[in-house]
Amino acid sequence: MAVTTDLEKIVEDAAAYLYVWALKDIPQDLRDALKAARERETSTSGQRVLDTILRNVEVADTEKNLVCQDTGIAVYYCRVGEHFPLHPARIYQALYDGTERATVEHPLRSNTVHTLTRENTGQNVGYRVPIVHWDFVQGWDGLDVKCVPKGSGSENMSFLKMCVPADGVAGVKRFVLDSIVGAGGKPCPPGIVGVGVGGSADYAMHLAKEAIARPVGTHNPDPEAAKLEDELFELLNETGIGPMGLGGDVTVLHVHVEHADTHMTLNPVAVNYQCWAARRASAHIGADGAVEYDREA
Amino acid sequence: MAEHRMSFPCTEEQVRELRAGDSVIVDGHVIGIRDRTQIRMFDHGQKPEMDLTGALLLHTAPNVRRLDDGRYEKLCIGTTTSARMVRFTEGLGRDYGVRAICGKGGLPDDAIEPMRRLGMVYFAIVGGAAALETTQIEEIEAVEWEDLMPECLWKFRVRDFGPLTVGIDSHGSSVYRDVQEEAKKRLEELYARL
Numbered sequence: 507m508a509v510t511t512d513l514e515k516i517v518e519d520a521a522a523y524l525y526v527w528a529l530k531d532i533p534q535d536l537r538d539a540l541k542a543a544r545e546r547e548t549s550t551s552g553q554r555v556l557d558t559i560l561r562n563v564e565v566a567d568t569e570k571n572l573v574c575q576d577t578g579i580a581v582y583y584c585r586v587g588e589h590f591p592l593h594p595a596r597i598y599q600a601l602y603d604g605t606e607r608a609t610v611e612h613p614l615r616s617n618t619v620h621t622l623t624r625e626n627t628g629q630n631v632g633y634r635v636p637i638v639h640w641d642f643v644q645g646w647d648g649l650d651v652k653c654v655p656k657g658s659g660s661e662n663m664s665f666l667k668m669c670v671p672a673d674g675v676a677g678v679k680r681f682v683l684d685s686i687v688g689a690g691g692k693p694c695p696p697g698i699v700g701v702g703v704g705g706s707a708d709y710a711m712h713l714a715k716e717a718i719a720r721p722v723g724t725h726n727p728d729p730e731a732a733k734l735e736d737e738l739f740e741l742l743n744e745t746g747i748g749p750m751g752l753g754g755d756v757t758v759l760h761v762h763v764e765h766a767d768t769h770m771t772l773n774p775v776a777v778n779y780q781c782w783a784a785r786r787a788s789a790h791i792g793a794d795g796a797v798e799y800d801r802e803a
Numbered sequence: 804m805a806e807h808r809m810s811f812p813c814t815e816e817q818v819r820e821l822r823a824g825d826s827v828i829v830d831g832h833v834i835g836i837r838d839r840t841q842i843r844m845f846d847h848g849q850k851p852e853m854d855l856t857g858a859l860l861l862h863t864a865p866n867v868r869r870l871d872d873g874r875y876e877k878l879c880i881g882t883t884t885s886a887r888m889v890r891f892t893e894g895l896g897r898d899y900g901v902r903a904i905c906g907k908g909g910l911p912d913d914a915i916e917p918m919r920r921l922g923m924v925y926f927a928i929v930g931g932a933a934a935l936e937t938t939q940i941e942e943i944e945a946v947e948w949e950d951l952m953p954e955c956l957w958k959f960r961v962r963d964f965g966p967l968t969v970g971i972d973s974h975g976s977s978v979y980r981d982v983q984e985e986a987k988k989r990l991e992e993l994y995a996r997l
Contacts, residue, residue, distance in 0.1 A: 550804060551968050551978075554826065558929040558966065566934035575866055575881030575933035613878070615866040615953055624839075659884045659908065659930060676997040683993060687986045690979060692884050692908035694930040741993055745986045750929055751909055752968055753982045783931040 513592045513795055514600045517649070520789045520797050521604025524653035525580055526612055528787035529572045532563060533801050535722040536759075536784050543696055543749075543756040552754025559749075559782055574783040577614045578655035580605045580636035583719055587646030591793055597649065598638055606631045617658070639712070647793040652786060652803060654719045660781040663693035666711055669773040678703055678775045679738060685777040686742050686758065691751015694781035696759045698722060699742065701734070702776040705766035714778035717762035719786055721802060724762070731763045738763070759784075811903065812857030815922040818902045821969045823976035827926060829964040832944075833905070835863040835957030837883065840948065841891040851947050853956050855899040859926070862888060862906035864953040867943065875943045880959070881933025884908045885925070896921035907931075909970050909979035918971050925971035927978075939964045 544556040566573045582601050609629035618632040665685040669677040702713025725732040738761040748754025788803035804824040810831035843849050865880040885906030892914045895901040907930030945958040971977040
């Protein structure tokens with residue numbers, strides 16, 4: 507019993523650390539993608555935007571401040587080994603407590619409200635918040651936790667379409683194009699476009715969100731999905747929306763696609779946008795309570 | 804595309820000199836405002852005490868720490884998406900004499916005509932660049948409607964605030980409309996390649 511309680515505290519500490527770390531120190535793959543974007547941007551306003559973004563990342567480092575003021579809604583991805591000695595019900599409580607503690611101690615702006623009354627529900631926690639996604643792994647005793655604080659500017663630019671099979675992949679591409687042009691400067695481009703295809707309506711959006719949480723610029727191992735990523739990347743960067751929607755060459759940093767098999771009459775496509783401040787931070791926790799923080803996962 | 808440095812509050816004449824695409828650095832005062840602040844002002848008809856004449860408004864809800872003497876210390880101040888608040892544009896200019904609105908992501912085309920008629924501009928800031936923006940805010944001088952925390956009215960004193968891009972000017976031009984029109988043309992070509 508004592509072991510379980512300690513582990514719960516360890517997961518709570520990790521969650522509190524990950525939330526703040528993610529908000530302050532963006533991963534190297536994202537920094538590299540932003541620098542590459544600055545190099546290929548030719549418009550004056552686009553260059554000005556990207557210079558400001560790069561300057562901002564530096565200032566966040568030196569001032570140890572948040573990269574973006576939107577502390578987001580805390581989203582966690584958990585991979586739980588079947589032999590990890592803390593039950594997911596307790597893992598959830600630990601993530602909840604860690605999120606709340608980080609918000610109070612830092613302090614961080616609290617964003618969570620009751621959806622209908624709009625009253626603030628607490629310190630970035632509330633009913634069903636934080637949002638936690640679960641994966642379970644057989645024959646393993648570890649826990650991976652990834653924290654993805656999701657800002658509202660980009661989350662508001664989420665789109666779902668139930669294409670029909672006759673729309674094919676062309677219909678999927680067209681919907682993504684229309685979504686990103688329609689979003690314009692609102693989701694803080696250039697960012698990561700997450701595209702989920704297949705499954706069901708809800709699962710397609712889940713996949714799109716999972717896609718934006720991947721390391722920046724990674725490809726889907728499925729060759730068809732990877733091809734779609736490359737094609738969409740090229741198409742979206744020809745729209746001219748540009749950094750912050752002010753026009754330019756770089757509209758998106760990368761496109762990540764996740765897919766699931768689907769019903770023969772379904773062809774769902776979901777778009778979930780992640781702003782240029784694509785924050786994420788991970789930890790691997792062993793059954794013995796050893797915590798290893800990971801900037802790249 | 805000209806580069807300007809200006810101080811707020813300012814006059815209509817100063818705002819009329821700005822053209823879409825110009826770059827601006829701001830000194831002086833900026834008033835933080837957000838969804839709930841404007842819902843109270845316009846939907847509930849309450850008038851704040853803060854003078855907004857000639858003001859530059861900033862779409863923000865800052866991370867702050869309340870000090871023992873009731874003042875607020877800045878922690879991280881950045882800018883939110885403007886489009887949600889477009890319907891307040893005309894009232895801000897007509898009823899309060901606001902001259903500029905700064906936010907991120909642009910205002911929809913509905914803002915172009917009131918801004919032209921009333922002599923107002925929209926400044927685009929780089930969304931998400933809050934660490935930098937915070938260093939450009941010298942002090943939180945006043946707060947009103949603290950019950951709306953963090954969506955209160957905030958009076959910030961700023962220095963070297965920007966760079967901002969004139970997204971919509973007071974002559975009927977909008978960078979966002981131009982970008983969308985061009986993108987729609989390009990989409991027709993891109994569809995053909997699918």
